[in-house]
Amino acid sequence: MKTLEQLVRPNIKSLKPYSSARDEYSGEEAIFLDANENPFNAPYNRYPDPYQRKLKKRIAEIKAVSSDRIFLGNGSDEAIDLAFRAFCEPGIDNVLTIDPTYGMYQVAADINNIETRKVKLNADFNLDVNGLLAAADENSKLLFICSPNNPTGNSFKRADIITLLEKFEGIVILDEAYIDFVPEKSFLNELLNYPKLIILQTFSKAWGMAGIRLGMAFASPEIITVFNHIKYPYNINQLTQDKALELLKSEDAKDKWVEVLLKQREIMAEKLTGYPFVQKIYPSDANYLLIKTAAPKDIYHFLVEQNVIVRDRSSVSLCEGCLRITVGSEEENKALFDGLDRYNG
Known part of the structure; x- marks a missing residue:
C-alpha cells in the first residue's frame, strides 16, 4: 500500500x-504592533486565529x-479542494467517485484539471465495491464516498x-x-486505524448553520498539517x-431539531404515499426524501408557482423521474402538501 508520504x-x-503574524505569536494579552492592524474597532480590528484553537477545542x-x-x-468544499491540491498532480492523476453523488467532487476535480472516474451505484443505490477498485490505477489518488449519499439519501x-x-491505495474521503x-456511528472512531482516511462533516445540516459556512475535516495529524500548510x-x-462557539455551547438544541426533523420525515413519507403521481419513495437516512414521479418537471414548476421550492433531480444518473424534497418545519411541510393537493397532473 502507498504511504501518505508517497501520495x-x-x-x-x-x-x-x-508565516503570518499570528503564526509567530499567538498569545492574547499583549500590545500587538506586529501585523499592521488598526488599533481601533476591537475585537474585529485583529486578524483571527488562523488555526481556530478555541473553536477546535x-x-x-x-x-x-x-x-x-x-x-x-469555508464549508466542506474548502477541504475538498485542498485534497485535490495536496495529493493530485493536474493532468496526470485521477480520482474516483460514485454516481450519483454530491456534485462538488466533480466540480473541484475539473477546476484542478483532474480526471474523474465515476462508478455507478447498484440498482438499490448500494456501492459497487469491486467496480470502484477495478476503476483505480497507479494514478488514482482520491476516492470520494458520501454516506448518507446525496441525492439518494441512503447510508x-x-x-x-x-x-x-x-x-484502495490512495486517500479515502x-x-x-x-x-x-442516522442511527449508525460515524467513522470518526476509525481514524486511528486508517491513517489515509479523511472524514468530512458540516454544521450546515443538523446544526442549522449553513449561512456561516463552516465545514470540518477529520484526519491524521499529518494530513491536517498538510492542509494547514x-x-x-x-x-x-x-x-x-x-x-x-456561541451556537455550540449546548448540543440540546441540535438534538431537538434532529428529533423533530426525523419525525417530520416520517410524516412526510407517509403523506406522500397517498398521492397517485408519486410512484416510489426511497428510504432515507438524511433530512430529505427522494421520490420518483411520473412528471417531475411538471410537479416542480407547479410547486414553484405555489412558492414551494423542491429540487428536480430527474437528470441525475439513476434518478430519472425523481424530485428531492428537504424535510422542513411542520408549517413548511404543510405548505408542500397543500401545493401537492392542488396538483392535477
Missing part, C-alpha cells in the same frame, strides 16, 4: 508555508477527537466502506454531512468563529 505532491512536500469535546485531527474550512454498508479503506440523522492564512473569519 503528497512533491511540490507540496517542499512547500514553505506562509469545543469541537474536539463534542466529537471526542483530538484537536490536532481537526481542520476547519452505505459499513463493511463495504471498510473494504475500500483496506484495499468519507463525506458524513448527514451523519447526525496550503490553506489561506485566515480562512475562517472572526465572526464565523464567534458565532459557531
Whole structure:
C-alpha cells in the first residue's frame, strides 16, 4: 500500500508555508504592533486565529477527537479542494467517485484539471465495491464516498466502506454531512486505524448553520498539517468563529431539531404515499426524501408557482423521474402538501 508520504505532491512536500503574524505569536494579552492592524474597532480590528484553537477545542469535546485531527474550512468544499491540491498532480492523476453523488467532487476535480472516474451505484443505490477498485490505477489518488449519499439519501454498508479503506491505495474521503440523522456511528472512531482516511462533516445540516459556512475535516495529524500548510492564512473569519462557539455551547438544541426533523420525515413519507403521481419513495437516512414521479418537471414548476421550492433531480444518473424534497418545519411541510393537493397532473 502507498504511504501518505508517497501520495503528497512533491511540490507540496517542499512547500514553505506562509508565516503570518499570528503564526509567530499567538498569545492574547499583549500590545500587538506586529501585523499592521488598526488599533481601533476591537475585537474585529485583529486578524483571527488562523488555526481556530478555541473553536477546535469545543469541537474536539463534542466529537471526542483530538484537536490536532481537526481542520476547519469555508464549508466542506474548502477541504475538498485542498485534497485535490495536496495529493493530485493536474493532468496526470485521477480520482474516483460514485454516481450519483454530491456534485462538488466533480466540480473541484475539473477546476484542478483532474480526471474523474465515476462508478455507478447498484440498482438499490448500494456501492459497487469491486467496480470502484477495478476503476483505480497507479494514478488514482482520491476516492470520494458520501454516506448518507446525496441525492439518494441512503447510508452505505459499513463493511463495504471498510473494504475500500483496506484495499484502495490512495486517500479515502468519507463525506458524513448527514451523519447526525442516522442511527449508525460515524467513522470518526476509525481514524486511528486508517491513517489515509479523511472524514468530512458540516454544521450546515443538523446544526442549522449553513449561512456561516463552516465545514470540518477529520484526519491524521499529518494530513491536517498538510492542509494547514496550503490553506489561506485566515480562512475562517472572526465572526464565523464567534458565532459557531456561541451556537455550540449546548448540543440540546441540535438534538431537538434532529428529533423533530426525523419525525417530520416520517410524516412526510407517509403523506406522500397517498398521492397517485408519486410512484416510489426511497428510504432515507438524511433530512430529505427522494421520490420518483411520473412528471417531475411538471410537479416542480407547479410547486414553484405555489412558492414551494423542491429540487428536480430527474437528470441525475439513476434518478430519472425523481424530485428531492428537504424535510422542513411542520408549517413548511404543510405548505408542500397543500401545493401537492392542488396538483392535477
